[in-house]
Amino acid sequence: AAHEAVLETSEDPQGTDYTLNWLPIGGFVKLEDENGGESFDPRSFGRARLPVKLVILVAGVFMNLLLALAIFTTIAWFATPTIGLKFDSVEAGSPAAAAGLEGGDALVSLDGSGYDFFGSYDDVSPIDDLRANAGRTVTLGILRADGARDEVEATLRTQAEIDAGKGALGIKAGEQGFEFVFLGEYTGRPLAQALSIGWSETMRWFGLIIDGLASLVGSVASDPTAAPPVSGPIGIATSLGETFRVSGLVMVLYVAGILSANLALVNILPFPPLDGGRMLMLLLKAIPRYGKRISLRAEQL
Secondary structure, three states: OOOOEEEEEEEOOOOOEEEEEOOOOOOOOOOOOOOOOOOOOOOHHHHHOHHHHHHHHHHHHHHHHHHHHHHHHHHHOOEEEEEEEEEEEEEOOHHHHHHHOOOOEEEEEEEEEEOOOOOHOOOOOHHHHHHHHOOEEEEEEEEEOOOOEEEEEOOOHHHHHHHHHOOOOOOOEEEOOOEEEEEEEOOOOOOHHHHHHHHHHHHHHHHHHHHHHHHHHHHHHHOOOOOOOOOHHHHHHHHHHHHHHHOOHHHHHHHHHHHHHHHHHHHHOOOOHHHHHHHHHHHOOOOOHHHHHHHHHHHHH
């Protein structure tokens, strides 16, 4: 059936077959003797030394991380979305109320300086910016709930008031916290800084996925009959469609970077169908005296 699905095949001098198939739904690599057989070809996977096999198997994990790094770096370098901080309500008697701000508005700039998606890496976020200007009269760029842009002046609370537990401007978040709104505008950074952000984002999401996996194991252990808090292909496609509708193509690419970091972790897990499972089996078979007891049939099963 696989051969019948091939539109075109070519071969290079090294013995590699390249195929163009009827369903262009992703590339794949199938190594000779990758299933643990006894090929007589010295170039086959089964004849390779253990370190070479491990490097081959970990290459996919490495490329998933590299792709995540490339996506995050490219976004930070060329197309970081500018954002506004949307607030749910305004405290009575606060600087925000005096300036005529209302729930549903969004703060998009302070004294002409805007904010972007990676602003936390520059220590420039709307809330921190407000606190850093305690006691000053500032010009706030506001995106109104109806989509209109406006500029208003507000005298922020003093540092003493902030230390007493009050907000510098007097805006309040909703139950889910402050919400970011995407303004449809983009900015960039120098390559060196973009690389630093890309690396930090890759490691941050890899770590968050590890935490999520631990939470998943915990939820299954505590309530095995409950639906696990994960998404399959349809759920992912639905989420990507909603992200594209609300936030645009750049944030869809950002989610793709998250998914790539996710795949890196999943593929390294020591489960039989995954690269990590293959690596575990190879290491078990390399144990002197015991490894040879694992039959080819057992390994394939």
